[in-house]
Amino acid sequence: MRIKPRRLKKGDTxxxxxxxxxxxxxxxxxxxxxxxxxxxKVKMGKSVEAKNGHLAGTDDERLADLHAMFEDPEISGIICAGGGYGSARLAESIDFQMIKENPKIFWGYSDITFLHSAIGQYSELVTFHGPMLASDVGKEEFHERSARMFGQLFGPFELHYSEEISPLTALSAGIAQGELVGGNLSLLRSAIGTKFExxxxxxxLLIEDIDEEPYQVDELLNHLRMARKFDEVAGIAIGDxxxxxxxxxxxxxxxxQVFDDYFSELKVPVVKGFKIGHCEPHFSVPxxxxxxxxxxxxxxxxLPGVE
Structure with a gap:
C-alpha cells in the first residue's frame, strides 16, 4: 500500500x-x-520564473525547489505551474527517502508524469494527475468540473467516472481491479530501459497525450507492447x-484504428474516452x-487519494 498524503484544510499553504x-x-x-x-495560501518556488532555454532554471535550481517544498513543514501540498519538458532530468538526483519521510500532496500531469512514476516507485507516495496552474487553471477555458476536482484534496472521497461525464467506448470487455498508474504516454515510453520504468x-494503466499524430501514437504503443507492458496490465484506461x-x-x-490494433484483442478490459489529460473538463485522479x-x-x- 502506498502512503496517502494528509488532506488539505483551509488556511494551509x-x-x-x-x-x-x-x-x-x-x-x-x-x-x-x-x-x-x-x-x-501560496508560496512560490525560487525558480518558478527562471529561464534556462527550454527549462525553468537549471536542473539544480528546479531540484532545489522540489526538495525545499517537500522539506518545508509549513507546506501542505505542491502544485506544478506547468509541464513542457525537463522533469526527467531531475529524477536521478531526487532524495526519495526524504520525500517518503515528508509525504504531502503532489499535483500535476503531462511532463510531470515522469515524477509521478519516480516518486510512486521510490517514495511509495500517492500523487495526483490533475490540471496545472499556468497550463490550465489560468486560462479562460478552465472548466467548472476541472475546478471541482481539487475538492478531492480536502477530504477522502471515492471518484466515480461514468458516461454521465463523457461518452466511453469499451475496446475489450471485462472488469479489472488494481492500482491506477500511468499518465502521459510519451513520458511512460521514455522511462523504458531506465530504473524509472x-x-x-x-x-x-492510464494513458493520455497531446500533439501526437496517429503514426506517432502507434510508435509509442508499439514500444510498450514490445516491452511486454500490455502482457502484464490488469486493464487500460485511455484518456484524452x-x-x-x-x-x-x-x-x-x-x-x-491504432487503438483497435493494439487493444481490441487484449484479454483485459480497455476503455477509451476518459476526459483525463490535456482537455477541458479535466477529470483529476490520484x-x-x-x-x-x-x-x-x-x-x-x-479510491480516495488523501487521508
Whole structure:
C-alpha cells in the first residue's frame, strides 16, 4: 500500500514549482486567486520564473525547489505551474527517502508524469494527475468540473467516472481491479530501459497525450507492447489524446484504428474516452490507489487519494 498524503484544510499553504519548462507567467498570475478561493495560501518556488532555454532554471535550481517544498513543514501540498519538458532530468538526483519521510500532496500531469512514476516507485507516495496552474487553471477555458476536482484534496472521497461525464467506448470487455498508474504516454515510453520504468503488473494503466499524430501514437504503443507492458496490465484506461489528427489523412490510420490494433484483442478490459489529460473538463485522479475498471458497465471507480 502506498502512503496517502494528509488532506488539505483551509488556511494551509501550498507550494508552486516549475520542474519542467518555463510557465506562462501571465496565466500563472491569473491562476493564483483560484487557490486563494479554495482557502489556501501560496508560496512560490525560487525558480518558478527562471529561464534556462527550454527549462525553468537549471536542473539544480528546479531540484532545489522540489526538495525545499517537500522539506518545508509549513507546506501542505505542491502544485506544478506547468509541464513542457525537463522533469526527467531531475529524477536521478531526487532524495526519495526524504520525500517518503515528508509525504504531502503532489499535483500535476503531462511532463510531470515522469515524477509521478519516480516518486510512486521510490517514495511509495500517492500523487495526483490533475490540471496545472499556468497550463490550465489560468486560462479562460478552465472548466467548472476541472475546478471541482481539487475538492478531492480536502477530504477522502471515492471518484466515480461514468458516461454521465463523457461518452466511453469499451475496446475489450471485462472488469479489472488494481492500482491506477500511468499518465502521459510519451513520458511512460521514455522511462523504458531506465530504473524509472513503470511497473504495470496487475495494475490499471492510464494513458493520455497531446500533439501526437496517429503514426506517432502507434510508435509509442508499439514500444510498450514490445516491452511486454500490455502482457502484464490488469486493464487500460485511455484518456484524452488532444490534437491527434493526422496532417495527411489519406496516408494515415485514424487514432481509433491504432487503438483497435493494439487493444481490441487484449484479454483485459480497455476503455477509451476518459476526459483525463490535456482537455477541458479535466477529470483529476490520484495515482497509486486502488481502482476498478468495468468495461461492461463503462465505469472507472477510484479510491480516495488523501487521508
Amino acid at each position: 501550498v507550494g508552486v514549482i516549475s520542474p519542467s519548462s518555463p510557465p506562462n507567467l501571465e496565466n500563472l498570475k491569473k491562476a493564483l486567486p483560484f487557490l486563494e478561493q479554495l482557502g489556501l 513503470l511497473d504495470v503488473k496487475g495494475k490499471i 489524446f488532444k490534437n491527434s489528427e493526422p496532417k495527411k489523412k489519406e496516408r494515415s490510420l485514424t487514432l481509433d 495515482l497509486g490507489v486502488e481502482a476498478r475498471l468495468d468495461a461492461d458497465a463503462k465505469t472507472l471507480t477510484i
